[in-house]
Amino acid sequence: MKNLIHSAYWWTDERLDLGGLEAFVKHKTVPQHAHSFWYYWGGLSLLFFLVQIFTGVLLLVYYRPGPDAYESVRQITFNTSFGWLIRSAHSWAANLMIATVSIHMFSVYFMKAYRKPREFGWWTGLGLLGLAMVFGFSGYLLPMDQLAFFATKVGLDIPSQLPVLGPKLAALVRGSLEVNEYTVQRFFALHAVILPLLFVPLLGLHLWLVQKHGNALPPSEERKPAAQRKSIPFFPNFLMKDLAMWLIAINVLAVLASLYPWDLGAQADPIQPAPVGIHPEWYFMSAFQVLKVLGDWIPGKAGEFVGLGLFTVAIIGWMLVPLYDANSQAGRRARNATYFGLLLLIASIATTLWGYLAI
């Protein structure tokens, strides 16, 4: 048996240079310090994305976009063996993925891992978060229940307020004058074809950049002399810990999906009034609350313009931080960038909580 495995290994090695790959992973190291815990969050985001692919493919077997959308999700949830579990795992993993990507983003930000030469890693990461949120928004409509219908209706009203392109963009996505089965088909195409086509190559580029530049050191570690810095081999030490974190994360997902299965509301009915207390998913709640408050303070279109303008400025500022705080030495710009990050983090959490309390 041993000889057979050896022969198989050498046969493959001659053709694919497995030895080279082995030497590469053995050469790679991961810094070990007080903040090493934050290195796991990128891997956890990847895990939840893989869960999304696996459960998404299983859901594809039974899901029927268009007029049958609701009925097919009802069958998945109530008739197909363990269909409810797969659907719940898909929905919870989507939320956990956005949560882990957000934690990963803020940990990268506060460890200053966006600085030279990792600027493209930062930008591709932001692109992935943006796409993940569009994944969430497009997936939300697919069951076509009351909540999904009205949440999408409200969600599409926001970009339609943008000048010039806004109404055209909203109409393009909606596929009709109202949210209906054509919208479901478009959202399905977006969710299951277009977004994966954009997401997977961008993820590949992001992972390649992480591979190329390695894990960044936080400023507190960078200041230490090289001899005092510690690191562990990526293979097998870090990989084993990463896998243990994945196991824990899978357990968290299993507990959520099993004990709090995703609900399916009544079939969407445009004639019915919107459900009481309708609100967006938690990752849009901050933006929703800011727009709501600004709408109250500044009546009419002006409030919406101010809100959208504020978001645009914040997003552009967030993207350009690597160019502003490019210096590896701690200085005024580094401090300002940290304050900006803290402001954004606290504002996001505060407005999200405010949004939930205001329901």
Place this chain on the structure above:
Amino acid sequence: MNYPFWDVPHLGSGWVIGLIAIFHVMISHFAVGGGFYLVLAESKARRESRQDWLQVLQRHSKFFLILTGVFGAVTGVGIWFAIGLAHPEATSALIHNFVFGWAIEWVFFMVELTTAAVYYYTWDRIPDRLHIKVGWVYAIASFCTLFIINGILTFMLTPGQAWLAVAGTGMESSRFVQAFFNPLFWPNLFLRMLACASLAGVWALVTCARIDGVKFPELKTALLRWSSRWVIPSFALLPICFAWYLWNVPDAQRALMQLGVSTVGVGAFSQLTRTILIIPLSSASVVGVVYLFIWRSPVEVKMRHAASVVLLALFATASAEYGREMLRKPYVIGQYMFSNGVRPKAMSVLNTNGYLGASLWTRPLPASATAAVQRLAKGEAMFRGQCAACHTRDVYRSMKRLLGERNREGIGSVLKMLHDYDKDSPYRKYMPPLVGRPDEMDALGDYLASLTQKPEKSRTPGTPLASK
């Protein structure tokens, strides 16, 4: 019905027991497995003259004494209080049948507490061989407490035909041995022994993780790996013991586990399936994480790694205990007493003479109360007596959510189904029967309708809906 009802709003009385019991099981199983761990580790250390091991074990025995002797004992007493308040009928039935068993258990428990303290306080004060003997006395006494409590716990799911044949005749204690060694006794004992061994290893990681890996790499590696081995038996044997356990579970209860396969449903119907899914995953993950975090890089192990294993063990314990409780549905004592405290043999009497008439603790109302107020009060008393053991009004297994959009007629239909308790009723698999006279059922319907705030305008007040 001869006891007051304990109405715990939002959470439900069951969860008061559950929250205490889950932590108690985590600690009490450690108390059993940890005793064997300590004495075997000490024997090994003395045999190999490992003074460094003995120092760590002394620290571990302090942690062990505090956790088991304080938190274990307090939560154990807490369970007594909670079950006595939440389900006095069932507690009374258990005491009447097993008072002798519990008396024996308390003797062993006293030996356990005493020897745990003696073991800790006599490190380096008594001869080595005597210290090990104290450890063995502790380990055996703690195993005996498990042995006895296991008989009573398994009785609640499978009391056995021998005991059921005399149940309610006043001769129950004559079948003590048959009831104690009921069909689930041995498989459940082996399952719990495996859990004890695992938890002994898992909790030992907490102590061993605190060893300085830079100063004492060999000590940390050796102790962490030795502790890790304690989870292996459960990894290898748990599936076999679990299959053995399921083999002895009554068919009706086994069918409960399949209720949630094809539908998520609403409420309690699929809870057992959903909970059981977590048990194998979290149990296997304990072994996986111990291997990846602990076995592979023992020197780098920190408290957070040990804490993550404890957290996973908590998932496994909580889901297993919750699943075991749910498996008894619709009974609290298999085929003898339903989860609402009603005995099958008493159903027809209660339906004829009334449920509340047999209850001594219903709240008296002033004579000036209107008929509507009296009817709602009667309905609330029915709710407290027959529903509140498992349901709350608004949060856990919320009646408001379960009744959903049903109007008064719809609520009446559900109550009628539960009252009729037909053989082909889907509710029969999970829910106990509702008992009472038509006016009591009607009052309960009115009360539940008042919770959902959907009064039926077209209905004439007082017209029975849920009568046979």
